[in-house]
Structures are given as C-alpha cells and as structure tokens.
Amino acid sequence: MYKTAKIVLAFIASLIALDSWAQVNLKDLREKPETNIVNTDTIKGHSLKQINVPIPQLGLEVNYWKHWTKFGLNANQASFSDNWNAGGVNSMALSGLFWHKADYTRDRINFVSELDLKYGKIKNKDQLAKKNNDRIFWDNKLSYQFSEKWALYFSFTWETQFDQGYKYGKDGEGNEIIIDTVSAFMAPGYFTESFGLEYKPDKTFSLRLGTGTARQTFLLDKRIAQPEGGEVVYGVEPGKRVRNDLAFQLTANLDRNLSQNLNLKSRYNLFADYKELSDPNHRLDVTLTAKVTKLVNVTATGVVLYDSDQSSKVQYSQALALGILFSFPR
Known part of the structure; x- marks a missing residue:
C-alpha cells in the first residue's frame, strides 16, 4: 500500500x-508583436534589399466651378393651297436661343453668372418679316452665406435687345409699311445693381430682397430718344439719354424638373421705385420644356409684363415651338 x-x-x-x-x-x-520575425542579422549567406515602391503623383485639384450650356433652334411653318376654303395664311417662323450658366461655390462664397440670348423672326404671306423674340439678359450675383438658407448678395444685371422694333401700318394700296422705330439695341437698355438678402431653401428656388437697388435706363438711339411729339419714352424725359432710379427689387427664380423629361423655369421680378412705390413694375417669364428625344424638344414660353412707362395696360406674349436643343453636360 x-x-x-x-x-x-x-x-x-x-x-x-x-x-x-x-x-x-x-x-x-513566442514572438512579441513589436519584434521583427525576420532579422537580417540572424540569416547567414542571405541579404534582403529594401524595395521602394513608387507612388504616382495624381495631381488632383478641386474645381469649384460648374457650367451648364444650352443652345437650340426652333422652327414653325404653315402653308395652304390657293383653293383652301377654311382660310389660312402661309407663314414661316425661325428662332434661336443660347443659354449659359456658371456657378462658383467655395465655403460660404457663391458666384453665379447667367446669360440668356433669344432671337426669332416670323414671315407671313403679303406681310413684312417681324421679330417674334428678341432678348439679351445677363445676370451676375455674388453672395455670402451666413446661415443655412440666408445670404447677403450683390448683383449686376444687363437687359436689352438685338434688333430694331417697328410700328407697322398700311399705305394707300393696302401694303404693309413701317411707320416708326419704337425700340433698338440699348434703346431701351437697363443696367441694374442690387444689394440685399437672398433666401435659398434648396438648389431649385431662390428669392432676392434687394433693399438697395439702382437702375439706369438708356436710350442710345436718337430716333427713340428724341421723338417728334416730345413725349416721355420708356420713362426717359425728352432730349435725355439716361434715367436713374433708386428702388426696392424682389426677384424670385425657379428652375425645377417636374419629371424626368419635363422642366419648368420661371423668373419673377418686381421693381418699385422709392418715388413711386404704389406703381411698381412687374415681369414674369415662364418656360416649360418637354424633352421628346435627346435632341428634340417642345417648348412653351410666356411673358407677362406691366410697366407704366411703356403702357398703362398689361402686356403679354406666348409661344409654342418644336425644335432641336443641345445641352451640356449631357
């Protein structure tokens, strides 16, 4: 035991x-994590060479600019035979457009420049050719964002037209003739400088409140600046070429896709001279574009204008066109 x-x-x-x-x-x-498992000093007859793997220089740079460009051509045509009893007038209309927008955004600074050019003419049988669209519009805005939706801004805008506009009548034989010239390049022409607050809740809508706005109205064509009757033209007194105004300006911009192939763009501008706050000027531009294919589109445009210096009544125009439109970037 x-x-x-x-x-x-x-x-x-x-x-x-x-x-x-x-x-x-x-x-x-056991090997500690911080130690080298392979030590060149302990390997006899062998040597390890260090290899430097080259890292390519990509040269990447931040581009704070964005650009959008559109240009196109619209055409309308109608013709009727001599025995067409339903009535009608042979006509041809042709118009072109160019639009470019540049946007620079860095931190709280934003600069936007927008150029909009339009020109078109229509020719009806037995009538003189007339323009049905004519506009030069260039808007520049510099803003500083101090909150999520609000910013201080300064803007400069130039508006005028390319071609002369006429008043038409008929001679003794019933033929259409030109009676008078009512507008031309820089007659009228507008320069507008504005400072104030901008409200921008998203990328598709913005509202400017220009508490300090100055506008100069130019009449650089003698035929328009010095009418025979000596009346005020476009708010400019007879014999003068320039009129200065200090006013409050409200500008609302909307550029929104209603669907994949349907875009709505509008701009409303209110201009109230501090001397005549009870009689402000109003202008509303609306463009509805429907994309049929990558190049073909249908465009409906409308303009509503009230300016007592031009007419005591509301002016309006509308057009519907089928055309080709190139957009970049695609």
Missing part, C-alpha cells in the same frame, strides 16, 4: 515537471 502511494506521487511529480518544462519552452518560442 505504501509502495503504491509512493509510485503514484512520483508519477504526479513527473507530470508537473514535464508541464513546467513545456511551458518554459513554449514561452521561448
């Missing part, structure tokens, strides 16, 4: 000693 217990104790002691020896050897084989 005593011998058996002694044998068992010796066996247990040998197991403990073997386990301690194994633990010591395993600890010697």
Whole structure:
C-alpha cells in the first residue's frame, strides 16, 4: 500500500515537471508583436534589399466651378393651297436661343453668372418679316452665406435687345409699311445693381430682397430718344439719354424638373421705385420644356409684363415651338 502511494506521487511529480518544462519552452518560442520575425542579422549567406515602391503623383485639384450650356433652334411653318376654303395664311417662323450658366461655390462664397440670348423672326404671306423674340439678359450675383438658407448678395444685371422694333401700318394700296422705330439695341437698355438678402431653401428656388437697388435706363438711339411729339419714352424725359432710379427689387427664380423629361423655369421680378412705390413694375417669364428625344424638344414660353412707362395696360406674349436643343453636360 505504501509502495503504491509512493509510485503514484512520483508519477504526479513527473507530470508537473514535464508541464513546467513545456511551458518554459513554449514561452521561448513566442514572438512579441513589436519584434521583427525576420532579422537580417540572424540569416547567414542571405541579404534582403529594401524595395521602394513608387507612388504616382495624381495631381488632383478641386474645381469649384460648374457650367451648364444650352443652345437650340426652333422652327414653325404653315402653308395652304390657293383653293383652301377654311382660310389660312402661309407663314414661316425661325428662332434661336443660347443659354449659359456658371456657378462658383467655395465655403460660404457663391458666384453665379447667367446669360440668356433669344432671337426669332416670323414671315407671313403679303406681310413684312417681324421679330417674334428678341432678348439679351445677363445676370451676375455674388453672395455670402451666413446661415443655412440666408445670404447677403450683390448683383449686376444687363437687359436689352438685338434688333430694331417697328410700328407697322398700311399705305394707300393696302401694303404693309413701317411707320416708326419704337425700340433698338440699348434703346431701351437697363443696367441694374442690387444689394440685399437672398433666401435659398434648396438648389431649385431662390428669392432676392434687394433693399438697395439702382437702375439706369438708356436710350442710345436718337430716333427713340428724341421723338417728334416730345413725349416721355420708356420713362426717359425728352432730349435725355439716361434715367436713374433708386428702388426696392424682389426677384424670385425657379428652375425645377417636374419629371424626368419635363422642366419648368420661371423668373419673377418686381421693381418699385422709392418715388413711386404704389406703381411698381412687374415681369414674369415662364418656360416649360418637354424633352421628346435627346435632341428634340417642345417648348412653351410666356411673358407677362406691366410697366407704366411703356403702357398703362398689361402686356403679354406666348409661344409654342418644336425644335432641336443641345445641352451640356449631357
């Protein structure tokens, strides 16, 4: 019995000693994470060369500018035979447009420049050719955003037309003739400088409140600036070429896609001279564009204008055209 217990104790002691020896050897084989597993000093007859992998210089630069461009051509035509009893007049209309917008945004600074050019003519049978669209519009705005939706802005706008506009009549034989010239390039022409607050809740809508706005009206054509009757023309007194106004201006811009192929763009401008706040000028431009294919589109445009210096009644125009429109970026 005593011998058996002694044998068992010796066996247990040998197991403990073997386990301690194994633990010591395993600890010697372990590598710390911060040590080098491969040491060139311990490798005999071999040498490791350091290889430098070249990293290409990409040369990336941040472009703070964005550009959009559209230009197109619209045409309308109608013809009737001589025996067409339902009535009608042969006509041909052709118009072109060019639009470009540039946007610079960096931190809280934003600059937007928008150029809109339109010109078109229509020719009816037995009548003189007349323009049905004529506009030069260039708007520039610099703003500083001081909150999420509000900014301080300064803008400069130039508006005029390309071609002369005429008043028509008929001679003794019933033929259409030109009676008088009523407009021309820079007659009238408008320069508008405005400073105030801008509200912009998203990228498709903005509202400008121009508390400090100055506008100069130019009549650079003598035929228009010095009429025979000596009346006031476009608010400019007879014999003068320039009129200066200090006013409050409200401008609302909307450019929104109603669907994938349908875009609505509108601009409303209110101009109230501080001397005549009860009789402000109003202008609303609306353009609805439906894309038929990548190039072909249908455009409906409308303009509503009230300016007591031009007419005591509301003026309006509308047009519907089918044409080709190129847009960049596509």
